[in-house]
Amino acid sequence: MGILEKIAEIEREVARTQxxxxxxYHLGLLKAKLAKYRSQLLEPTGKAGAxxxxxxxxxxxxxxVALIGFPSVGKSTxxxxxxxxxSECASYEFTTLTCIPGVIQHKGANIQLLDxxxxxxxxxxxxxxxxxxxxxARTADLVIIMCDASKSxxxxxxxxxxxxxxxxxxxxxKPNIYFKPKKAGGLSFNSxxxxxxxxxxxxxxxLHEYKIFNCEVLFREDATxxxxxxxxxxxxxxLPCLYVYNKIDQISIEEVDKLAREPHTVVVSxxxxxNLDYLVDKVWEHLDLIRIFTKRRxxxxxxxxxxxxxxxxxxxxxxxxxxVHRTMVEKxxxxxxxxxxxxxxxxxxxxxxKMEQDDVxxxxxxx
Ligand SMILES: Nc1nc2c(ncn2[C@@H]2O[C@H](COP(=O)(O)OP(=O)(O)OP(=O)(O)O)[C@@H](O)[C@H]2O)c(=O)[nH]1
Ligand SMILES: [K+]
Ligand SMILES: [Mg+2]
Numbered sequence: 001m002g003i004l005e006k007i008a009e010i011e012r013e014v015a016r017t018q019x020x021x022x023x024x025y026h027l028g029l030l031k032a033k034l035a036k037y038r039s040q041l042l043e044p045t046g047k048a049g050a051x052x053x054x055x056x057x058x059x060x061x062x063x064x065v066a067l068i069g070f071p072s073v074g075k076s077t078x079x080x081x082x083x084x085x086x087s088e089c090a091s092y093e094f095t096t097l098t099c100i101p102g103v104i105q106h107k108g109a110n111i112q113l114l115d116x117x118x119x120x121x122x123x124x125x126x127x128x129x130x131x132x133x134x135x136x137a138r139t140a141d142l143v144i145i146m147c148d149a150s151k152s153x154x155x156x157x158x159x160x161x162x163x164x165x166x167x168x169x170x171x172x173x174k175p176n177i178y179f180k181p182k183k184a185g186g187l188s189f190n191s192x193x194x195x196x197x198x199x200x201x202x203x204x205x206x207l208h209e210y211k212i213f214n215c216e217v218l219f220r221e222d223a224t225x226x227x228x229x230x231x232x233x234x235x236x237x238x239l240p241c242l243y244v245y246n247k248i249d250q251i252s253i254e255e256v257d258k259l260a261r262e263p264h265t266v267v268v269s270x271x272x273x274x275n276l277d278y279l280v281d282k283v284w285e286h287l288d289l290i291r292i293f294t295k296r297r298x299x300x301x302x303x304x305x306x307x308x309x310x311x312x313x314x315x316x317x318x319x320x321x322x323x324v325h326r327t328m329v330e331k332x333x334x335x336x337x338x339x340x341x342x343x344x345x346x347x348x349x350x351x352x353x354k355m356e357q358d359d360v361x362x363x364x365x366x367x
Contacts, residue, residue: 025205069148070159072095076096099116114136116136124165144241147159148246167235177231190217194222195222198225242264244266245265290357317355332365334364335362337359337361
């Protein structure tokens with residue numbers, strides 16, 4: 001039996017198994033098996049094209065955003081509208097057959113936007129160009145799931161499921177579980193809080209399915225068996241995701257309003273250029289980037305386009321030093337910071353100080 005058939009069989013069994021206390025462990029075991037087969041599906045098979053089968057597009061700029069959606073939802077129209085790149089748009093499905101990169105310029109950052117072929121149900125199993133598209137999605141810093149607002153709401157769930165199947169976790173953080181395989185000693189299981197979704201017996205069963213008999217496990221959050229499996233497999237990709245509903249010119253204002261209230265969601269019309277500025281703001285927000293201005297002592301800060309430093313939120317003065325010059329940290333004396341990250345502007349800070357959006361920094365160094 002092929003892996004796909006095994007997966008289908010287990011999925012059928014999960015579907016017909018009633019969910020209750022008595023079947024809890026059986027379901028947990030089935031899920032562990034499912035995850036095992038699915039991850040085998042992702043491993044390169046050695047056949048031609050299995051390795052690096054994504055589209056070869058160089059990463060460039062400060063961040064990368066991948067456009068995922070069914071055919072003809074308007075992905076190429078969005079790329080052609082937001083960037084200077086033209087990607088062919090047409091009313092027929094599968095107009096786009098490769099990966100087309102464009103650049104969104106925003107707050108001095110260059111954000112690479114990737115237009116991709118439409119994917120269909122079963123993409124994760126290799127239907128259409130699904131695998132290649134998903135391989136690109138894994139390399140992105142943000143996924144945009146684009147839907148046609150005038151079509152069925154199930155698009156969103158279907159796409160989520162495709163990405164979920166290949167180990168991509170959207171808008172989730174890595175489960176806070178410590179897991180360390182050992183040479184001997186059996187299972188040492190602990191938790192820092194009461195667990196309501198998983199317990200030692202379940203953990204042990206899942207581990208046996210992966211032939212792990214000696215290890216240390218510490219739950220630091222009330223995680224589910226699925227989350228524990230994610231930790232064992234250790235090949236999950238946690239990515240932020242924005243849901244973009246296009247073609248709102250085709251639906252009623254009530255429907256637009258309803259969609260717009262969903263979490264992580266933006267409603268737009270590419271053709272009528274509605275709400276696109278808001279979309280770019282949301283992209284920036286979900287990428288969790290910050291812009292920092294530098295200034296020399298006694299000079300005005302440089303607020304010019306392209307003069308800002310683009311960094312990840314949470315970056316410290318030390319990170320700023322590194323991105324200015326590699327020897328900066330060694331010569332660092334202190335920094336003066338203006339902006340929301342400090343109580344007084346300017347304030348003298350050290351290397352560990354965390355920078356915030358639009359702060360200005362002047363680094364004072366030993367000569
Ligand atoms: N009504 C309406 N139509 C739109 C809008 N945006 C795009 N379209 C139309 O939708 C069709 C498909 O657009 P594309 O940009 O080619 O869609 P795609 O998602 O790139 O399609 P594939 O590359 O085939 O997957 C075209 O006929 C567009 O003119 C919009 O905001 N409103
Ligand atoms: K199209
Ligand atoms: Mg297209």
